[in-house]
Amino acid sequence: xxxxxxxxxxxxxxxxxxxxxxxxxxxxxxxxxxxxxxxxxxxxxxxxxxxxxxxxxxxxxxxxxxxxxxxxxxxxxxxxxxxxxxxxxxxxxxxxxxxxxxxxxxxxxxxxxxxxxxxxxxxxxxxxxxxxxxxxxxxxxxxxxxxxxxxxxxxxxxxxxxxxxxxxxxxxxxxxxxxxxxxxxxxxxxxxxxxxxxxxxxxxxxxxx
Amino acid sequence: xxxxxxxxxxxxxxxxxxxxxxxxxxxxxxxxxxxxxxxxxxxxxxxxxxxxxxxxxxxxxxxxxxxxxxxxxxxxxxxxxxxxxxxxxxxxxxxxxxxxxxxxxxxxxxxxxxxxxxxxxxxxxxxxxxxxxxxxxxxxxxxxxxxxxxxxxxxxxxxxxxxxxxxxxxxxxxxxxxxxxxxxxxxxxxxxxxxxxxxxxxxxxxxxx
Amino acid sequence: xxxxxxxxxxxxxxxxxxxxxxxxxxxxxxxxxxxxxxxxxxxxxxxxxxxxxxxxxxxxxxxxxxxxxxxxxxxxxxxxxxxxxxxxxxxxxxxxxxxxxxxxxxxxxxxxxxxxxxxxxxxxxxxxxxxxxxxxxxxxxxxxxxxxxxxxxxxxxxxxxxxxxxxxxxxxxxxxxxxxxxxxxxxxxxxxxxxxxxxxxxxxxxxxx
Amino acid sequence: xxxxxxxxxxxxxxxxxxxxxxxxxxxxxxxxxxxxxxxxxxxxxxxxxxxxxxxxxxxxxxxxxxxxxxxxxxxxxxxxxxxxxxxxxxxxxxxxxxxxxxxxxxxxxxxxxxxxxxxxxxxxxxxxxxxxxxxxxxxxxxxxxxxxxxxxxxxxxxxxxxxxxxxxxxxxxxxxxxxxxxxxxxxxxxxxxxxxxxxxxxxxxxxxx
Numbered sequence: 001x002x003x004x005x006x007x008x009x010x011x012x013x014x015x016x017x018x019x020x021x022x023x024x025x026x027x028x029x030x031x032x033x034x035x036x037x038x039x040x041x042x043x044x045x046x047x048x049x050x051x052x053x054x055x056x057x058x059x060x061x062x063x064x065x066x067x068x069x070x071x072x073x074x075x076x077x078x079x080x081x082x083x084x085x086x087x088x089x090x091x092x093x094x095x096x097x098x099x100x101x102x103x104x105x106x107x108x109x110x111x112x113x114x115x116x117x118x119x120x121x122x123x124x125x126x127x128x129x130x131x132x133x134x135x136x137x138x139x140x141x142x143x144x145x146x147x148x149x150x151x152x153x154x155x156x157x158x159x160x161x162x163x164x165x166x167x168x169x170x171x172x173x174x175x176x177x178x179x180x181x182x183x184x185x186x187x188x189x190x191x192x193x194x195x196x197x198x199x200x201x202x203x204x205x206x207x208x209x
Numbered sequence: 210x211x212x213x214x215x216x217x218x219x220x221x222x223x224x225x226x227x228x229x230x231x232x233x234x235x236x237x238x239x240x241x242x243x244x245x246x247x248x249x250x251x252x253x254x255x256x257x258x259x260x261x262x263x264x265x266x267x268x269x270x271x272x273x274x275x276x277x278x279x280x281x282x283x284x285x286x287x288x289x290x291x292x293x294x295x296x297x298x299x300x301x302x303x304x305x306x307x308x309x310x311x312x313x314x315x316x317x318x319x320x321x322x323x324x325x326x327x328x329x330x331x332x333x334x335x336x337x338x339x340x341x342x343x344x345x346x347x348x349x350x351x352x353x354x355x356x357x358x359x360x361x362x363x364x365x366x367x368x369x370x371x372x373x374x375x376x377x378x379x380x381x382x383x384x385x386x387x388x389x390x391x392x393x394x395x396x397x398x399x400x401x402x403x404x405x406x407x408x409x410x411x412x413x414x415x416x417x418x
Numbered sequence: 419x420x421x422x423x424x425x426x427x428x429x430x431x432x433x434x435x436x437x438x439x440x441x442x443x444x445x446x447x448x449x450x451x452x453x454x455x456x457x458x459x460x461x462x463x464x465x466x467x468x469x470x471x472x473x474x475x476x477x478x479x480x481x482x483x484x485x486x487x488x489x490x491x492x493x494x495x496x497x498x499x500x501x502x503x504x505x506x507x508x509x510x511x512x513x514x515x516x517x518x519x520x521x522x523x524x525x526x527x528x529x530x531x532x533x534x535x536x537x538x539x540x541x542x543x544x545x546x547x548x549x550x551x552x553x554x555x556x557x558x559x560x561x562x563x564x565x566x567x568x569x570x571x572x573x574x575x576x577x578x579x580x581x582x583x584x585x586x587x588x589x590x591x592x593x594x595x596x597x598x599x600x601x602x603x604x605x606x607x608x609x610x611x612x613x614x615x616x617x618x619x620x621x622x623x624x625x626x627x
Numbered sequence: 628x629x630x631x632x633x634x635x636x637x638x639x640x641x642x643x644x645x646x647x648x649x650x651x652x653x654x655x656x657x658x659x660x661x662x663x664x665x666x667x668x669x670x671x672x673x674x675x676x677x678x679x680x681x682x683x684x685x686x687x688x689x690x691x692x693x694x695x696x697x698x699x700x701x702x703x704x705x706x707x708x709x710x711x712x713x714x715x716x717x718x719x720x721x722x723x724x725x726x727x728x729x730x731x732x733x734x735x736x737x738x739x740x741x742x743x744x745x746x747x748x749x750x751x752x753x754x755x756x757x758x759x760x761x762x763x764x765x766x767x768x769x770x771x772x773x774x775x776x777x778x779x780x781x782x783x784x785x786x787x788x789x790x791x792x793x794x795x796x797x798x799x800x801x802x803x804x805x806x807x808x809x810x811x812x813x814x815x816x817x818x819x820x821x822x823x824x825x826x827x828x829x830x831x832x833x834x835x836x
Contacts (some may be wrong), residue, residue, distance in 0.1 A: 012291055015226060015230060015287050015291075017433060017436070018227065018230040019230045019233060019283065021234075021437045021440050022230050022231050022233070022234025022235070022440050022649075022652075023234045023237060023238055024437060024440070025234070025437055025439075025440025025443070025444055025649075026234055026235055026239075026440070026444055026653075027238050028517070028521055029441055029444040029445055029448065029521045029524075030242060030444075031521070032521045032522050032524070032525055033448060033524065033525075035522075035525045037525070037528045037529050037532050038532075040532050040533065043533065046536060046537070046538050049533060049536060049538060049539070050538065064518075067518050067521070071511070071514040074514075075510060078430060078433050081433075082433075089284075092284060093280070096283075099237070100273075100276050103237055103238045103240070103241045103276070104241050104244075106238075106241070106242065107241055107242075107244045107246070110246045111246050114246050114247075114249050115249065115252065115258060118255060118258060119255070120255050120258060121258070221709055224644060224648060224705050224708075224709075227644070227645065228648045228651060228652055228701065230652075231440075231443070231648050231649050231651070231652025232652045232655060234440070234652070235652055235653055235656040235657075236656055239660060298702075301702060302698070305698040305701075308655070309691075309694050312655055312656045312658070312659045312694070313662075315656075315659070315660065316659055316660075316662045316664070319664045320664050323664050323665075323667050324667065324670065324676060327673060327676060328673070329673050329676060329677065435642060435645070436645065439642060439645040439646045439649050440649050442646060442649070443646055443648075443649025443650045443652070443653055444649070444653055446650060446726070446730055447650055447653040447654055447657065447730045447733075448653075449730070450730045450731050450733070450734055451733065451734075453731075453734045455734070455737045455738050455741050458742065461742065464745060464746070464747050467742060467745060467747060467748070468747065482727075485727050485730070489720070489723040492646065492723075493716075493719060496639060496642045500639055500642075
């Protein structure tokens with residue numbers, strides 16, 4: 001029977017969650033690994049050191065932003081996994097694709113940190129966030145259609161999850177568009193908007209999200 | 210009694226799963242870590258940057274392929290672990306050998322990404338995949354013989370797991386042979402075949418797998 | 419209903435613990451990754467090798483100190499997580515902020531190991547420890563106020579946790595002040611005080627902690 | 628009450644196991660990360676590549692040996708953790724010290740791989756293994772004395788665990804002594820002896836272990 005294998009694979013939400021936590025943990029720690037300590041030969045005093053560290057502030061901001069982004073998506077994914085009764089093979093693969101997007105994040109961040117003034121780099125970075133959002137949205141739609149949600153996930157909650165992903169992605173897209181003016185404006189906008197998702201603050205336009 | 214120690218070691222499927230998830234998570238994230246950001250001294254404009262990134266596309270393809278391969282084997286291993294009632298010392302060591310093959314994967318991938326046109330490198334890469342398949346096959350055969358399977362794993366399911374490993378390895382071996390023509394043909398074949406395993410699509414020859 | 423999403427996100431203490439264990443594991447292992455092996459071209463005999471390794475002793479001390487610090491905070495965080503009945507979105511984000519401070523620790527340690535005689539570097543390192551302490555203290559205060567503690571956590575225990583964080587941070591702050599004399603005195607003080615927290619020894623001033 | 632904090636910290640065997648699995652997973656994957664791919668500028672054909680890879684065989688052997696060693700100690704630690712009913716603060720710290728020894732293993736391995744013919748390096752490597760064994764032995768003795776073992780751990784099993792650690796360390800020490808002749812003899816001996824521990828084969832002298 002061809003489907004026999006399908007039935008025994010990809011059922012365990014717990015192991016999917018464990019793999020996800022592992023990949024998020026490695027990706028989030030590797031972000032900060034890229035903060036390089038200046039070579040001791042170049043540094044001849046406290047002044048040199050401070051100047052070098054101060055020069056790394058834009059990089060540091062990229063890392064904080066990426067750590068926060070990964071935190072937001074970790075929260076989003078775990079909210080989804082907590083809402084599923086079980087997994088199937090397709091859902092497993094949707095989440096492996098999601099984890100691929102997570103694992104590229106340190107690369108996108110390094111790229112952004114190295115070339116913070118380049119518009120194209122900001123577009124790549126935003127593309128990474130867009131991919132995270134698209135796959136997570138796809139995961140939710142698929143789980144609804146395939147009947148994998150817990151019974152206590154009401155229609156209202158289903159919509160809340162979808163609306164939230166869409167609004168967040170809309171704001172990220174708007175932020176990315178701001179790079180037409182200046183990449184720093186884009187990054188500033190994203191950094192200002194993120195705490196709203198993280199902390200659930202009620203900014204005017206977001207109170208109903 | 211000499212066997213006393215054997216009895217208290219290597220029983221816990223849960224910890225074996227946790228170690229596996231950890232090693233898979235690190236290996237899958239490290240893959241992408243090797244994507245280097247170009248040095249800022251070499252880049253004098255958006256054009257330079259795009260050209261450098263475009264030059265890294267073959268590398269990027271190697272990483273996507275390896276991430277997918279690891280995803281497939283993670284799924285395969287977890288399907289097995291979910292089918293065991295308990296572990297014993299031999300099974301633990303079979304899976305530690307499997308995890309060794311997983312941990313070499315970033316090395317094989319780096320080698321392939323660096324020397325994508327070399328036949329010998331493709332053979333090394335395929336050898337790594339073969340090792341993953343062999344050990345996983347050995348794990349399943351051993352578990353059947355040692356009576357470690359859950360009762361609800363029917364004879365049909367047992368065969369489905371074995372057949373799947375064999376067909377997959379047959380296709381990987383065929384793909385590796387294609388390097389007689391050209392290594393790009395090999396890689397193209399593997400990339401086209403993998404989604405079938407991942408998503409369970411029904412290609413003509415694979416519908417009964 | 420705006421709060422719908424808040425209700426389904428950030429509930430799972432288990433996944434928060436899993437992410438934390440992962441980030442601590444990666445950060446603690448990466449610490450030692452920075453211990454570089456001398457290049458074989460520079461080494462012409464056993465004498466050369468010993469001299470190079472002996473020169474790395476101050477670095478090694480920094481790593482041991484950081485590993486111990488992370489061990490102490492891992493213990494502190496897990497004691498808190500074990501005391502919570504559930505999480506909510508704010509608590510999740512407090513702990514993600516805590517994990518951010520954990521993930522910077524390898525950077526602070528590398529900085530300290532590279533510039534062990536610089537006062538400013540010691541202040542940065544202490545700032546990292548202070549951040550860990552502040553966020554952990556905030557987590558506990560928030561959990562009390564939001565009613566997230568288990569019922570068996572008595573008022574006495576609540577105070578024990580708070581007192582412990584405050585005394586530890588007081589000692590770390592005192593140690594950091596000692597860098598007015600010499601950074602080695604600071605580091606020596608911190609190394610001598612830490613086993614007290616780790617092993618619960620009863621030094622005169624700490625017996626009531 | 629001074630002991631209040633001691634009571635709420637360090638109780639959870641599960642989280643200790645999770646941290647351990649994480650650190651083992653990172654350490655075991657990082658081992659192989661050190662296998663460097665030759666720079667493409669140096670390689671002008673398949674012959675060059677094979678010669679460079681063949682030159683890395685002694686390094687590869689060091690990594691296989693370390694992976695196996697970590698696998699053996701992971702098994703040993705998990706057998707212990709499975710035998711405990713609960714943890715206490717001292718036991719937690721004994722295992723954090725054990726994990727420190729685990730996290731140095733990639734450094735010792737890199738050192739051995741780089742200077743495989745140096746007696747002093749082999750002594751450092753053996754010192755690392757000795758430390759792993761000592762701490763694990765200490766953990767078991769402490770757990771017996773503090774009454775942390777499960778009731779079904781008989782006196783016989785207690786002795787089996789101790790005997791096994793002592794015999795293994797005796798063999799490692801003997802292997803290290805062989806470096807008086809030649810470091811390759813040492814390494815050969817350790818590699819030949821390890822599968823016995825891994826697979827529980829019954830060599831003449833070890834059948835009663």
